Amino acid sequence: MNHRSVRIKSASLILLMTAGLTIGGCATKKSLREGLSTQDSKMSGIETQVEANQKRIEETGQRLEGVKSEVGDVRRIGSEAGSKAEKAGARADQAYDLAKGKLVYTVVISEVAGQFATSRYELSEEARKKLDELAAKLKSDNANVYLEIQGHTDSTGGEEYNILLGQRRADAARQYLNAVHGIPLHKMSVISFGKSKPVADNGTRDGRAQNRRIEVRVLS
Numbered sequence: 009m010n011h012r013s014v015r016i017k018s019a020s021l022i023l024l025m026t027a028g029l030t031i032g033g034c035a036t037k038k039s040l041r042e043g044l045s046t047q048d049s050k051m052s053g054i055e056t057q058v059e060a061n062q063k064r065i066e067e068t069g070q071r072l073e074g075v076k077s078e079v080g081d082v083r084r085i086g087s088e089a090g091s092k093a094e095k096a097g098a099r100a101d102q103a104y105d106l107a108k109g110k111l112v113y114t115v116v117i118s119e120v121a122g123q124f125a126t127s128r129y130e131l132s133e134e135a136r137k138k139l140d141e142l143a144a145k146l147k148s149d150n151a152n153v154y155l156e157i158q159g160h161t162d163s164t165g166g167e168e169y170n171i172l173l174g175q176r177r178a179d180a181a182r183q184y185l186n187a188v189h190g191i192p193l194h195k196m197s198v199i200s201f202g203k204s205k206p207v208a209d210n211g212t213r214d215g216r217a218q219n220r221r222i223e224v225r226v227l228s
Contacts, residue, residue: 112153112228115142117181118221129159129176131184135222139181142224143189155191156225157181159200160207162216167202174200181222 117138131139146153159174178198185191208215 110228112151112226114226115139115224116221117224118218129173129180131180135181136184136188139184139224140189142226143185143191146191146226147189151228153195154227155182155185155196156227157196157198158223158225159198159202160205160219160221160223161203162219163203163206163210164216165203170202171200174202177222181224 115138117135157178159176159178161170161174161177163170165173175198178200182193182196182198185196186193203210203219206215206219207221208218210216210219
């Protein structure tokens with residue numbers, strides 16, 4: 009092989025190596041650009057997600073504030089409604105007092121006169137005599153009156169039991185006045201206060217005896 013052929017082959021080899029390096033360098037830069045572009049895209053997606061999450065958090069906070077405001081409004085409305093209900097109840101009581109008329113007098117039949125023993129509601133002879141006297145006076149006066157018959161108890165026993173016992177005592181008096189003296193039922197009403205309206209000390213035997221009673225309120 010002559011020197012000229014060697015030089016040609018050497019030049020060709022150098023050209024091939026240079027071309028390979030150039031092509032390889034271009035491929036590396038392209039891959040790097042593609043990688044950076046992919047990372048940028050991922051970062052952009054993450055930023056978008058973060059912004060969306062932040063927006064949802066802000067919206068949730070706004071909704072919570074709205075709920076708190078609504079709860080406050082409900083509480084305020086409930087308080088106002090309660091106050092109005094109390095006022096309405098007071099007005100209703102006043103209207104009832106006006107409708108039923110003014111008190112003329114009251115007849116009290118307690119254990120002292122009516123012999124109401126603990127847990128008993130039957131009318132004794134003494135209790136019936138008191139009711140007879142009341143009926144005679146009503147007929148003598150010949151007035152258009154209304155009777156409110158109240159049943160009361162001492163503090164012995166529970167609340168519900170005493171309400172029932174007081175009701176039975178008042179019912180017994182109403183039935184007697186109607187059956188024996190012909191007082192119309194629509195002219196009489198009954199109510200039980202149980203042990204809620206004592207007139208004497210429930211801590212003493214005599215006080216409890218006074219609290220076991222019927223009160224007949226004569227209203228004009």
